[in-house]
Amino acid sequence: MTSQPVSVGVYSHQEIVREGIMSLLSRHPDKVAVVPTPTHPGDPDPDVVLYDVMALLDGDTGPLGYLVDMTASKVLAVGHDLRPDLVGTALTTGVDGFFSIGADEKELLAAVESAATGWRAGDPGENPTVGSSASAARANQLGGDLGLSEREVQVIALIARGRSNQQIAAELFVSINSVKSYIRTAYRKIGVQSRGAAVGWAIRHGFGSTD
CATH class of the missing domain: 1.10.10.10 (Winged helix-like DNA-binding domain superfamily/Winged helix DNA-binding domain)
Known part of the structure; x- marks a missing residue:
């Protein structure tokens, strides 16, 4: 990873998801510093924000749009296999990549590293940890919100x-x-x-x- 811990914010309406991801990240203080997610101008921008797509269930893309358009953070969507349409909505809104809520701890750290340091050569492909802009996985999710x-x-x-x-x-x-x-x-x-x-x-x- 980078020489300094990567600052990471976690955005989710579901406490169990938010606290679960934060707990996993907090186990690696040498690599990750968990910080608040910015919600207003003037809030510090983390290096990476992990955004739970279930927050899009009500159709409100405003908070995600703010993170994508108004912060310097790399934004990764945390996808749910049963709702690929929400991942599609997040990608259309402009997130930098995505990974599954089913990712293990190693894959979670790899996703954060990829976002913070630039997409690794190994990311693009059929099943990348992070669906970067060059990946086949990202293309397969696009349009999911429209069926x-x-x-x-x-x-x-x-x-x-x-x-x-x-x-x-x-x-x-x-x-x-x-x-x-x-x-x-x-x-x-x-x-x-x-x-x-x-x-x-x-x-x-x-x-x-x-x-």
């Missing part, structure tokens, strides 16, 4: 990269008719009616337009 299936996410991502229907079919090993079906259902879910609008939506929501 996009994994296949629909793949199709939208490929459209954003300029692939034709034929190229998408070849890359995903599906038929052209299947691609058209995925496109129709995905367009309906994201509220667009054209390929150009789909590309614009994808870029605005973090899919990117290049490989």
Whole structure:
């Protein structure tokens, strides 16, 4: 880790989650310093904030938006496997990455380290500890808040990269008719009616337009 302990704030509406994560982190004072999470201008910004996505259950993204837009902290979403839509909402709001509430102590520390020191080369991949901006895991979560299936996410991502229907079919090993079906259902879910609008939506929501 870094030479100084990484300052970490934990944001959760659930006391058991908040206290549990803080307790695990507090066992490593040489690596982590648990500090208050900033809520108002003038509050000190931790190096990293761990944000429990269950705080989004009421649809209020204001506190998360404040952490993302108004602080210098790296913000990691703490995801729950039964609510991938909330992770999708957090990613759309602009968090720097995510990891599962089921992560063990070693993975938790690795997530904090990754956020504080920059994404390690080993993070991007199918199952990273932290879903950084370059990871396949992050892409699979995008659009979850709108009910996009994994296949629909793949199709939208490929459209954003300029692939034709034929190229998408070849890359995903599906038929052209299947691609058209995925496109129709995905367009309906994201509220667009054209390929150009789909590309614009994808870029605005973090899919990117290049490989």
